[in-house]
Amino acid sequence: MGSNKLESVAYGYAADASGLEQENRFLRESLENLEKELEKFRRNPLIACEVRQIIGDRALIRLPNGNEFLVDVANNCRQLLPGDGVLAEQKNLTIVDKIASSKRFDVESFVIVEKPTITWQNIGGLKKQEKEIKEVIELPLIKPELFVDLGIEPPKGILLHGPPGTGKTLLAKAVAQSTKSTFIEVVGSELVQKFIGEGAKLVKEMFQLARERAPSIVFIDELDAIAATRVDIGTSGEREVQRTFMQLLSEIDGFKNLENVKIIGCTNKKELLDPAIVRPGRLDRLIEVPLPDDYARKEVFSVHLEKMKVSGIGVDELVKKTENFSGADIKNLCTEAGYFAIRKNRKEIQHEDFLAAFEKLKSSESQDNEHLRMFG
Ligand SMILES: Nc1ncnc2c1ncn2[C@@H]1O[C@H](COP(=O)(O)OP(=O)(O)OP(=O)(O)O)[C@@H](O)[C@H]1O
Ligand SMILES: [Mg+2]
Secondary structure, eight states, X not given: OOHHHHHHHHHHHHHHHHHHHHHHHHHHHHHHHHHHHHHHHHSOOOEEEEEEEEETTXXXXXXXXXXXXXXXXXXXXXXXXXXXXXXXXXXTOOEEEEOOTTSOOOGGGTSEEEOXXXXXXXXXXXHHHHHHHIIIIIHHHHOHHHHHHXXXXXXXXXXXXXXXTSSHHHHHHHHHXXXXXXEEEEEHHHHHHTTTTTHHHHHHHHHHHHHHTOSEEEEEESTHHHHBOOSOOOSHHHHHHHHHHHHHHHHHHHSOTTSSEXXXXXXXXXXXXXXXXXXXXXXXXXXXXXXXXXXXHXXXXXXXXXXXXXXXXXXXXXXXXXXXXXXXXXXXXXXXXXXXXXXXXXXXEEHHHHHHHHHHHHHSSOOSHHHHHHHO
């Protein structure tokens, strides 16, 4: 065998060897990939949950089923804040990752956001309240420099209180209109009933939205549903309400007096409110919106009559007859009177229609509180 042949055989082996090595490497790689894939199938899913509180280097989290646990936090996701969404391992619930919060939970589908069209002219008999609201809400929004120059801080918010149907919502909308503010409305009882588990988050995001859309008025109707004094916060429902309330307080405390977000709270049950909400620096202007007196009722009538086709109305008699009526009751009476005119095929509403409407309301079967209030 010549040396040439030997060389070529050796060369052939070497070539084979490198080919095999290559193949080997290739097989190992695909094995690794398959193992990774397999690992994915073996891995347990992580639980998405929410951070409630940071306690030392551990965190209190809330699971989707409402249960709460104090758990460890992996090193790569320190700097968590209450409200953050996180992923936790199933076995020991250790937080292993934070969920990017790029997609905010859609607060706008939970609250009413509008630019109201109600004006001060649509409100009857509440001149004193109007004047005060103009001073504490409108003026700081329109001319903040007045306050800066004098070195005083306008209130962050007000509390409107009084019986149902007296014009509280109207006042809030009118000031939003006159200051061209975004009106963000949420109802306290809905916060605690509809959005179980989400109340605090909703409050937080609502204020964030208010800042983005400033100038804005945050209107919280039925404030007593979240801000009532609680004797017993034992049940989880009560704790939830308490958390929502705490979030509200911290949001109010969290912005400056001259930031152009104002809060208007509303309640029919002022006596139930936790004093914390009306403490100085919070909703510290209390404005009462009572049932209208004779003079105010006349004004309310004229607001509503102005929009109606009427003839020969003796307003003074109607005013006298409607003691204890709220603005909403008066509006209701006007609508009923309109129906009487329609039934009689008339093109305008007459005094007798109002009297008939009054009798109808009076004799209506209802024996409820409303009825007692209106007709004694
Ligand atoms: N002062 C008023 N002037 C004119 N209309 C009024 C007045 N008060 C109430 N109304 C009429 O009653 C309706 C309801 O009023 P509004 O919603 O402002 O009452 P509210 O005080 O907010 O009641 P609630 O406490 O039940 O929320 C108004 O849309 C309006 O038609
Ligand atoms: Mg209202």
